[in-house]
Amino acid sequence: MFDRFDLPTGGQFFVYSDNYDYVIGAFTEANEFPGGEFSTQPVPGDAVTLEYYEPAEARGQSEISLMRVVHAYRNLFGRENNPLDDFGDSGTCNNNVNCPEGAAWQEQKRGVVMLLTSGGFRYCSGSLINNTNNDGTPFVLTADHCDPTTTSVFMFNYESPGCPNVNGPTNQTVAGCQLLFNSSASDVQLVRLNSNVPLNYNPYFSGWNANDAAATNSVCIHHPSGDIKKITFDNQAPVSSTWSGTPANSHWRILNWEDGTTEPGSSGSPLFDQNHRITGQLHGGTASCTNNIDDYYGKFSLSMTNGLRAHLDPGNSGVMTLDGFDPQAGGFVTGTVRNATTLLPISGATVQVVGGVNSATTNASGVYFMPLPDGATYDLAFSAYAYVSDTVTGITIVEGDTVIADMNLTALPIITVLEEDFETGAPGWTHNTPGGTWVDDWHISTERSRSTSHSYKCGSTTTGTYRAFNDARLLSPVMNNLPADAVLSFWMQLEGEVSGVYPDSAYDGGILEISVNGGAFTQITPQGGYPNTFRYTVGGGAPAQGPMLGLPCWATTLTTWTQMTADLSAYAGSNVQLRFRFGSDNSVQREGWYVDDV
Template sequence: APWRFGIEHEVNWNMENSGQWSEEDGFRVWRLPIRAEGAKSWSFYLSRFVVPKGGELFVWDLERTHYLGSFNHLNVKEWEGLALSLIEGEQVVLEYREPLNIHATGQIEVGQVVQGYRSLLRREAELQEDLASFGPFGNSGACNINVNCPEGDDWQVENQSVALIVNGGFAACSGALVNNTANDGTPYFLTANHCLGNPNSWTYYFNHESASCSGNTGPTNNSISGGTLLVNNGGSDVALIELSSTPPPSWGVEYAGWDASSANHTSAVGIHHPSGDVKKICFEDDAPYTSSTGGAQVWWINAWELGVTEPGSSGSPLFNQDHRIIGQLYGGAAACSGSVNNGAYDFYGRFDVSWGLGVSQYLDPTNSGTLVLDGYPTGFNPDNGCTDPSACNYSPEAIFDDGSCLQNDDCGVCGGDNSTCGGCTDPAACNYDPSAILDDGSCVLGGEDLTIT
């Protein structure tokens, strides 16, 4: 079963029946505070999000440890809904502002809130010891291997394609960005057919991984709301989705390569989010073989040599020895038995079968007939990287500069946007943050509370 980290509340909050409007410095401003005693985090599904050019929505916590936004007219979806990613705190505020000189007024309606009750990114001293290993969305068995352990060193490029899928209060599945023959960065996302609900309401979290081999928490601010289902078929348990927006360059994502030929493969690697945990990696040193189960054509993994999968890993990519995707996780019996692998099997829907079930229409838009493709923009090439010694992500091993060089922002964060040291610098405001270095315009004088019990 998917790992649950929050309680879902169905609500009907909109700009007419909830929150307060004000006029401030040439803007109409609507604020809706939400609070629940003991809440660890919040996420929202906006059943309606239609805003004019110039309108902006933010979500922030009063402690200024984190905020989301802005969400503007570029985030308006065809279906007019918007899933907002996780934000920490017992109390948060939705804030929408638009210039007084525009005639159109934004329309925002909150249809669902998810009140997180599990431990989040910043550990509190009073947490019980047995909860200290929890990440934002869940934790996995002790035999799993963090993708940033030494075992994963050769897989850091492919690692950047994998994402966690969150549906409401559940960490539902995993999946990966995949390249296409135009090499144009279209955000095609591969996952499993059996994971499907409504991809429009999902949130896709990239780079949710521990920076260390032993860590259990990772970033939750690289997320995309919603996507459009393009292909799904039980014949290989495949689902192909186009995400509603393209991940920005600062996230460093990779669009994984693939092998749609019928070639045999000598070994396999899985990268995934077991039970909603930070990204993990598992290794099969023997050749996967073809089989069928549940009406699907699959690659069969007899047993993993290192690591395993769990619920939540479903839909995650299986890579061959050439670092190309050959399938996505359908099911299996692999699990941890204490701190060791239980030696059981897994099976993955075959990408070469998916190719003939509609996937080729999107991943070979040039009709090139290509059946084997490397990733984009990096591919499996350790010679590529940032060659600028002044950059914060300088790679001394790189021979060719791939355009990925980043600089520290004013907060000292590599590739950052100054959000980590931003906050309200007005001491008269109720959300004054004495640690803030940059004023982000979020100061609130007054406001209203809504309490969920």
């Protein structure tokens, strides 16, 4: 597990077993994950080799920081007394996905995955699913009761190479995920894998149908009983129904399967309509090889209505159907966005297809990477806070090719209305707490600084940790008549407490707030958003006891100085004041929050 994983264009990272008979990788910049974290699946043996190839022209541009090594106490790769454990365990009425029956479903099968615990127990199925950006974001749709976690393993291409029963490969996996959306009404869960799916896995992101209308026939692709991938057919229209206490008409009921069945382990697997689009995921039922009736799939249409659309249709286009995305069928455009004067990379810049939905964001090295359908020509719009937008035209994508499109953006003229490095006592800055049980740990510190020797810290005045029950507020001076196109920039380091089960959930962390014309302080969202949310419900640990339950926040560990920006153009002409607010609960304290060079 890595807390920083940032590779330049051309960099390749591999992991080998101690005898080199098990290899995963190459991982490239395409496998980077927002926030910088990265993890790999387990490798058999008691020793591993990490290998990184760095191109000469990219020397010194990579950042790889190993945070943790996990050693399993049970064999994930098959019990020693039965190396084919679970292979062949499903009923004989099931069809291997590569039999003639599955010939028309060879794209969709590439997205279906098997879910395993970190201990190697094979327990559910799921599928990669497309979004309206058609960008290969590693979303997996599964059942809410499957509930994968940061330690779950997602296995790709576990299938017989042909129609006969032959065990499949088990080394094409991705480890860990983050929960994005769940709903018990349709028993649905959407997670984002902790790394992009390697292209050599040949992934496919299935399309979907959000209409609440029955298909003429249905197909399910799944891993019954943890076995190799199977395919099952229903030649009739499903009917609206309910299952296990869910709302009326929240599920599609399969009356009976004409060919094949489902079993434990099939839960979470996708149900496809006649147009090869997902209409639901398996919740439960009574089907088996001896009883091929009654399976229930949570309706995709209800899931979209209840909040799934925010992730799969991020631009809220309202489309009701979407075809699948095959990253291997198109090409790629990549490049580096730099400051036209200094030639330094610009992180957080947006690259958008003009007139389209595809977009990408540059990483800390200013690099972006975007898959695009082939056989077309695109114009790309480049934009970043405090820079003049620009466009590259005539980018032609050919299948399998990668096109380089760099951009140098011109910085807008800068009018500085506030500048503070905290080296001279920070005049005009104050800090406080609402009192009661809440405390304030803000102070000027010399422990860490980005420039010279001082920063503002919310934490211990020594080398210890912040106290419990912080509601500490650091306030800037009031800035009068804020100019148009104002942008806030500051640098920070942070060590807060996050959930050990759900790393997007925080117990302690910080937010940014603004007061306009003397009004109440309200939260503002930085460029790229907040990576965490203060916990407020039970699950994966008790709910937080801090002061900002349910609010998005910064909490993930950042031990290198990281620049944050926020667009303040909406407050042009107003008198504004900024507030850096840190909250902590009643237990488990860490280093705290450092702010510098505002």
